[in-house]
Amino acid sequence: MSEATLKVRIWRGAEVGRFEAYEVPRRTSQTVLDVVTWIQRRIDPTLSYRFACRVGMCGSCAMTVNGVPRWTCRTHVTKVARDDTVTIAPLRNLPVIKDLAVDMTAFFDKWARAGGRFVPKADAPNDFAVVAPDSQERRAADAGIECIGCAVCYSGCDVVSWNGDYLGPAALNRAWTLVNDVRDGARTQRLAAVAGDAGCHACHSQQSCREYCPKHLDPTGSIAGLKRATVRAAMKGDL
Amino acid sequence: MAQRTARAETLLWLAQRASAAVLAVCVAVHLATIIYAVQGGLTAEEILGRTRGSAWWLAFYSIFVVAVAVHAPIGLRTIVREMTPWRGASLDGATAIAAIALIAFGWRAIGGLVG
Numbered sequence: 001m002s003e004a005t006l007k008v009r010i011w012r013g014a015e016v017g018r019f020e021a022y023e024v025p026r027r028t029s030q031t032v033l034d035v036v037t038w039i040q041r042r043i044d045p046t047l048s049y050r051f052a053c054r055v056g057m058c059g060s061c062a063m064t065v066n067g068v069p070r071w072t073c074r075t076h077v078t079k080v081a082r083d084d085t086v087t088i089a090p091l092r093n094l095p096v097i098k099d100l101a102v103d104m105t106a107f108f109d110k111w112a113r114a115g116g117r118f119v120p121k122a123d124a125p126n127d128f129a130v131v132a133p134d135s136q137e138r139r140a141a142d143a144g145i146e147c148i149g150c151a152v153c154y155s156g157c158d159v160v161s162w163n164g165d166y167l168g169p170a171a172l173n174r175a176w177t178l179v180n181d182v183r184d185g186a187r188t189q190r191l192a193a194v195a196g197d198a199g200c201h202a203c204h205s206q207q208s209c210r211e212y213c214p215k216h217l218d219p220t221g222s223i224a225g226l227k228r229a230t231v232r233a234a235m236k237g238d239l
Numbered sequence: 240m241a242q243r244t245a246r247a248e249t250l251l252w253l254a255q256r257a258s259a260a261v262l263a264v265c266v267a268v269h270l271a272t273i274i275y276a277v278q279g280g281l282t283a284e285e286i287l288g289r290t291r292g293s294a295w296w297l298a299f300y301s302i303f304v305v306a307v308a309v310h311a312p313i314g315l316r317t318i319v320r321e322m323t324p325w326r327g328a329s330l331d332g333a334t335a336i337a338a339i340a341l342i343a344f345g346w347r348a349i350g351g352l353v354g
Contacts, residue, residue: 192241234246
């Protein structure tokens with residue numbers, strides 16, 4: 001009896017390229033990252049892709065699997081294969097360097113542009129700050145803080161594909177966690193940074209980010225929070 | 240500059256949301272009136288008989304026109320910025336012209352209806 005195989009189509013090249021077909025033996029609990037690694041180690045060592053932790057912590061291995069952005073190390077083949085076939089492409093909305101590796105520069109630059117860096121208040125105490133775990137701000141920050149920066153949401157966002165300047169769900173979600181950080185001293189500057197002409201108000205609330213986020217975060221909700229916060233700041237004359 | 244842009248974008252977003260809330264009511268009343276008005280056939284005399292000299296319909300459609308003139312140009316500006324490279328003062332000017340045109344055409348229509 002012959003071994004069960006998976007038909008795999010993988011994007012080869014850069015912005016211009018083509019899908020190439022491979023056959024990979026099926027394994028129990030096989031992930032999409034296992035499949036890509038098998039091809040690189042057994043068939044074509046020139047296949048380029050990115051991974052690090054293999055356990056869903058680092059956010060390195062995101063790719064487009066059968067048209068959907070996913071973290072490949074935690075995506076089982078059985079969940080996504082259709083007719084024993086899987087098509088693997090690089091993430092959308094980011095320049096392709098080679099094969100499955102994309103240039104993440106714009107993605108992380110936007111975190112910086114959205115004020116993603118914590119700025120302590122001028123009168124910050126030397127001791128640990130005490131933040132009540134059940135306070136509204138702490139709970140709002142908690143809801144978005146587990147982002148691993150995989151860019152799955154950014155890849156799935158249609159607004160990013162329409163407007164390349166749009167800050168995107170991950171950067172805005174990060175800004176929202178800091179807006180709710182009571183220790184932070186740059187609230188006004190951050191709200192100004194996220195309310196520009198390619199900021200939170202450009203979001204259409206289509207919720208692709210929420211749908212695709214492997215950590216089940218809700219960037220759409222975070223962006224809605226930013227919209228409300230910017231309106232309140234504008235009404236008070238702070239913005 | 241960035242702060243001024245942020246304030247302007249925030250207020251435009253708020254204006255579009257607020258006008259959408261007004262339009263939700265206006266469109267519902269408008270559609271319900273259409274359904275009611277066509278029950279016994281539809282004639283210009285019947286419509287004008289209901290609307291001519293009516294302070295209520297004047298007030299209602301005035302609010303409707305203002306809400307449209309606020310809501311639609313902001314949405315068009317967003318669509319243009321998503322679908323084309325057009326940005327900046329010329330686009331903002333075109334948005335204002337669209338708003339003025341909608342007010343003008345709307346008032347003209349109201350004049351015909353209640354005048």
